[in-house]
Amino acid sequence: MIVYGSIVSPFVRKLLAFLGEKGLDFELKGVGIGDPDPGFRAASPLGKMPAIDDDGFLLADSSAIIHYLEAKYPEPALIPADPEARGRTVWWDEFGDTVFAACGGKMFFNRIVAPKFLGREGDLAAAAEAEAEELPKLLAYLEGAIPASGYLVGDRLTLADLAAVSPLVNVRHCGITIDAATYPKIAAWSEAILSRPSMASWIATDADRLLVGLADEAAGEAIVTLRHDEASNAPTCKAGSVRGGQAIADASCTLALKKLGWATAGVDRNGKRQALPRLRIAWTKPDKAGADSDATDEDGLTPISPERWILPADYPGTRAQGASEFILDVAPSGRPTACHITKSAGSDILDRKTCEVLMRSGLFLPALDAQGKPRPAQFRSRLSWAIE
Numbered sequence: 001m002i003v004y005g006s007i008v009s010p011f012v013r014k015l016l017a018f019l020g021e022k023g024l025d026f027e028l029k030g031v032g033i034g035d036p037d038p039g040f041r042a043a044s045p046l047g048k049m050p051a052i053d054d055d056g057f058l059l060a061d062s063s064a065i066i067h068y069l070e071a072k073y074p075e076p077a078l079i080p081a082d083p084e085a086r087g088r089t090v091w092w093d094e095f096g097d098t099v100f101a102a103c104g105g106k107m108f109f110n111r112i113v114a115p116k117f118l119g120r121e122g123d124l125a126a127a128a129e130a131e132a133e134e135l136p137k138l139l140a141y142l143e144g145a146i147p148a149s150g151y152l153v154g155d156r157l158t159l160a161d162l163a164a165v166s167p168l169v170n171v172r173h174c175g176i177t178i179d180a181a182t183y184p185k186i187a188a189w190s191e192a193i194l195s196r197p198s199m200a201s202w203i204a205t206d207a208d209r210l211l212v213g214l215a216d217e218a219a220g221e222a223i224v225t226l227r228h229d230e231a232s233n234a235p236t237c238k239a240g241s242v243r244g245g246q247a248i249a250d251a252s253c254t255l256a257l258k259k260l261g262w263a264t265a266g267v268d269r270n271g272k273r274q275a276l277p278r279l280r281i282a283w284t285k286p287d288k289a290g291a292d293s294d295a296t297d298e299d300g301l302t303p304i305s306p307e308r309w310i311l312p313a314d315y316p317g318t319r320a321q322g323a324s325e326f327i328l329d330v331a332p333s334g335r336p337t338a339c340h341i342t343k344s345a346g347s348d349i350l351d352r353k354t355c356e357v358l359m360r361s362g363l364f365l366p367a368l369d370a371q372g373k374p375r376p377a378q379f380r381s382r383l384s385w386a387i388e
């Protein structure tokens with residue numbers, strides 16, 4: 001399946017996260033606003049992103065595409081079947097798309113897209129008004145509506161969370177921070193949703209390191225300039241003002257080309273290539289993730305927050321103790337798809353509970369294939385159940 005769109009669009013981000021959560025394979029074909037790409041034009045009658053070409057089946061609109069995919073690939077369900085839960089999920093999708101994205105769009109479009117990508121001035125008064133008048137009301141509503149479960153609908157991830165969090169990223173791209181003291185629930189919920197590999201791989205720099213194969217300890221920065229090379233009809237990149245050596249220069253250019261190379265092909269209304277802004281790419285040393293000390297084989301997977309996978313409340317309330325050894329099959333999205341006990345803890349209850357908590361909470365930065373695309377992998381480890 002081909003997905004047409006740009007990763008800066010909240011609607012595209014929602015769809016990409018949905019595809020990641022489903023573990024579906026796709027090729028992202030980068031297109032800009034008003035892009036003349038014939039495949040995109042055929043798939044999107046109004047020229048809006050995202051649009052898909054699924055083996056010849058063409059469809060536009062993030063929600064239409066998501067409903068199509070949910071019907072085609074029902075597992076894992078991201079649109080609940082229960083009538084009330086389904087209704088609320090559709091509400092949050094609508095809130096994200098037409099209310100929150102519209103407000104965020106006034107800031108993001110006028111402050112970033114218009115001046116940086118379209119070469120014209122944005123309506124800064126409209127952006128300021130959206131920030132001062134509209135945004136606080138929407139955030140207040142969202143803050144009051146996030147349930148204790150940490151998910152917008154029910155007690156697990158649904159389309160509702162992906163749809164409502166996506167426009168928040170555009171708000172953040174405008175340099176607006178969501179104050180955790182004023183909006184503690186939004187801060188915790190958005191951090192949890194945005195750190196899922198299905199989202200993080202399109203946003204975070206940790207995933208960027210994986211994408212370009214830069215070692216964890218390498219740090220520095222570079223200013224990169226992307227251009228479209230007419231002779232080879234391909235994007236090219238030059239790194240300047242490099243701090244941190246050749247590895248940083250190469251990683252910065254590889255990242256810029258992978259994520260934004262497509263944008264160099266864009267043309268303005270007169271058919272002239274659009275100049276892209278120079279980008280400063282900084283690589284800071286990431287905090288060491290709390291690695292699971294029991295891990296024995298990661299097969300290229302990086303476990304995310306293993307210390308939060310199992311909570312004291314998960315202890316099954318028996319006097320049983322022991323360690324279950326297991327293998328998790330992990331989808332390209334980073335979510336486990338199957339759990340196999342390879343050595344029993346000597347208790348069926350503990351073995352069952354081991355797989356139950358891992359399937360519910362296990363989360364990984366995906367393993368990458370030679371082309372840098374997330375691939376399926378296996379994670380082997382053991383879980384010790386003890387009474388303190």
Ligand SMILES: N[C@@H](CCC(=O)N[C@@H](CS)C(=O)NCC(=O)O)C(=O)O
Pocket residue numbers: 009010011033034046047048049050060061062063097
């Ligand atoms: N309801 C649509 C909205 C899509 C949309 O407005 N996308 C914007 C980019 S964020 C776009 O392509 N705009 C170009 C245009 O309006 O010409 C969806 O959910 O996919």
